[in-house]
Amino acid sequence: MAATPADVRENPNSYMFVMDMPGMKLWKIKVQVEDHLLTVNGERKREEKEGTEYLKMERRMGKFMRKFPLPHNSNAIADVMSALYQDGVFTVTVKKLPPPEPKKPKLIEIEVKID
Amino acid sequence: MAATPADVRENPNSYMFVMDMPGMKLWKIKVQVEDHLLTVNGERKREEKEGTEYLKMERRMGKFMRKFPLPHNSNAIADVMSALYQDGVFTVTVKKLPPPEPKKPKLIEIEVKID
Numbered sequence: 001m002a003a004t005p006a007d008v009r010e011n012p013n014s015y016m017f018v019m020d021m022p023g024m025k026l027w028k029i030k031v032q033v034e035d036h037l038l039t040v041n042g043e044r045k046r047e048e049k050e051g052t053e054y055l056k057m058e059r060r061m062g063k064f065m066r067k068f069p070l071p072h073n074s075n076a077i078a079d080v081m082s083a084l085y086q087d088g089v090f091t092v093t094v095k096k097l098p099p100p101e102p103k104k105p106k107l108i109e110i111e112v113k114i115d
Numbered sequence: 116m117a118a119t120p121a122d123v124r125e126n127p128n129s130y131m132f133v134m135d136m137p138g139m140k141l142w143k144i145k146v147q148v149e150d151h152l153l154t155v156n157g158e159r160k161r162e163e164k165e166g167t168e169y170l171k172m173e174r175r176m177g178k179f180m181r182k183f184p185l186p187h188n189s190n191a192i193a194d195v196m197s198a199l200y201q202d203g204v205f206t207v208t209v210k211k212l213p214p215p216e217p218k219k220p221k222l223i224e225i226e227v228k229i230d
Contacts, residue, residue, distance in 0.1 A: 018174065054122055
């Protein structure tokens with residue numbers, strides 16, 4: 001699981017960071033935001049049971065970490081982010097900041113003299 | 116998703132074929148058994164939505180297929196298999212056949228002649 005493939009989606013009002021993480025639990029995935037950097041990490045362990053033997057082990061286990069720089073216009077406050085884990089796919093949604101208000105045209109008074 | 120990593124587990128009474136398949140639905144995964152060969156296939160598609168743009172696309176999409184030869188002592192009848200899809204992990208469980216009854220020792224009568 002060292003390789004955790006991810007998609008990054010831009011929606012009209014948000015960014016979505018979508019990661020394949022089969023066999024995890026939502027509460028085992030850690031999400032942090034610092035200096036406009038989103039970090040997601042966790043650990044996946046192979047199920048061990050007495051009397052069970054693995055004849056083939058291709059699924060990657062172990063610790064994983066992904067880092068995503070957040071775009072400049074994202075609302076990089078952990079409180080307004082949301083996370084969802086469904087069918088082994090973990091998605092973090094980060095809202096965009098509202099676009100800056102258009103600058104008002106400066107009024108410059110010009111004195112017009114008529115002779 | 117061309118690469119669908121799998122583990123194969125042997126339990127005292129069954130074999131388990133465990134595959135990482137994040138972002139699927141159980142009813143979209145096809146399972147077949149023929150001549151002691153287990154075949155699992157399906158297709159994963161990336162979500163498309165108007166107004167959405169992908170800035171990064173690492174998650175593998177498309178058709179996938181895995182084949183597993185079933186061990187000689189497995190009960191290779193589709194009716195007695197079970198399949199489970201949880202947290203993006205698909206597991207097919209195949210029961211073992213009961214072990215063959217121990218051969219009864221053959222009684223050979225020997226005529227013993229006492230002179």
